[in-house]
Amino acid sequence: MIRLQTEPIVIDELVAAVRGDGDGAVATFLGTVRNANAGRRVLYLEYEAYGGMAEREMEAIAAEVVLRHGVSRVAIVHRTGRLEIGEASVGIAVSARHRAEAFDAARDVIDTLKRTVPIWKREHFEDGAVWVGEGA
Amino acid sequence: MTVFVLYFASLKDRTGLGRESVDLPEGATVAELWETLTHRHPGLAGFTARPLVACDKAYAAWDTRLDGVSEVAFLPPFSGG
Numbered sequence: 498m499i500r501l502q503t504e505p506i507v508i509d510e511l512v513a514a515v516r517g518d519g520d521g522a523v524a525t526f527l528g529t530v531r532n533a534n535a536g537r538r539v540l541y542l543e544y545e546a547y548g549g550m551a552e553r554e555m556e557a558i559a560a561e562v563v564l565r566h567g568v569s570r571v572a573i574v575h576r577t578g579r580l581e582i583g584e585a586s587v588g589i590a591v592s593a594r595h596r597a598e599a600f601d602a603a604r605d606v607i608d609t610l611k612r613t614v615p616i617w618k619r620e621h622f623e624d625g626a627v628w629v630g631e632g633a
Numbered sequence: 634m635t636v637f638v639l640y641f642a643s644l645k646d647r648t649g650l651g652r653e654s655v656d657l658p659e660g661a662t663v664a665e666l667w668e669t670l671t672h673r674h675p676g677l678a679g680f681t682a683r684p685l686v687a688c689d690k691a692y693a694a695w696d697t698r699l700d701g702v703s704e705v706a707f708l709p710p711f712s713g714g
Contacts, residue, residue, distance in 0.1 A: 528714050544713070545642055546713070547639070547641055547687070547690075547706055547708065549690050550687055550690035550691075550706070553690055553691075586713075586714065587713070587714050607714055610714055611711065611712075611713060611714040612711065613711075614711065614713050615687070615706075615708050615711060615713075616712070616713025616714075617641060617642035617643075617709065617711060617712050617713065618712045618713065619642070628642045628643040628646070628709065628712070629712035630709075630710040630711065630712040631642070631643045631709050631710050631712075
């Protein structure tokens with residue numbers, strides 16, 4: 498399961514998509530919307546993605562991570578549109594025979610996603626909004 | 634030849650556009666397209682570092698020739714996750 502969606506992320510769906518009878522572990526990760534950044538109160542976030550390419554890059558990460566860590570399956574779902582404080586912006590699930598590689602792979606997925614997947618977030622404050630990472 | 638250019642996030646703000654089509658001489662490169670765009674949209678000139686580029690949804694170098702490419706996207710620094 499690799500996709501962008503505007504609807505809330507249901508982590509159980511990701512777990513169901515990756516779990517297998519030969520696996521002893523499923524590691525999950527949710528990235529959530531914080532109420533403040535660098536001392537400023539954040540009202541909500543807005544995510545934009547390059548549809549088509551973002552999914553392609555997430556597919557590439559899943560394939561690489563399976564090879565690199567020897568895990569069974571990887572699911573990645575990222576939200577787009579407006580997200581309120583506390584909502585999950587990204588969900589990851591990794592199944593593996595043992596916990597160590599499941600944890601390592603889940604961390605590798607989120608770290609790589611931040612570098613290679615064309616998705617952008619805009620923080621909305623009381624007095625304006627800014628695209629994160631560029632200050633414009 | 635004509636390419637379809639996509640802008641995202643801060644680059645969309647700087648151009649005021651999400652997309653536009655641009656006519657270019659045959660054999661033009663990504664770098665030459667960017668040069669054309671910075672004249673068309675003065676706001677792009679303030680973008681100090683060269684953004685990442687994707688041609689038909691795959692990362693491409695700035696010297697890539699655009700023959701046969703239909704969609705070029707300029708990608709400001711990512712902030713997903």
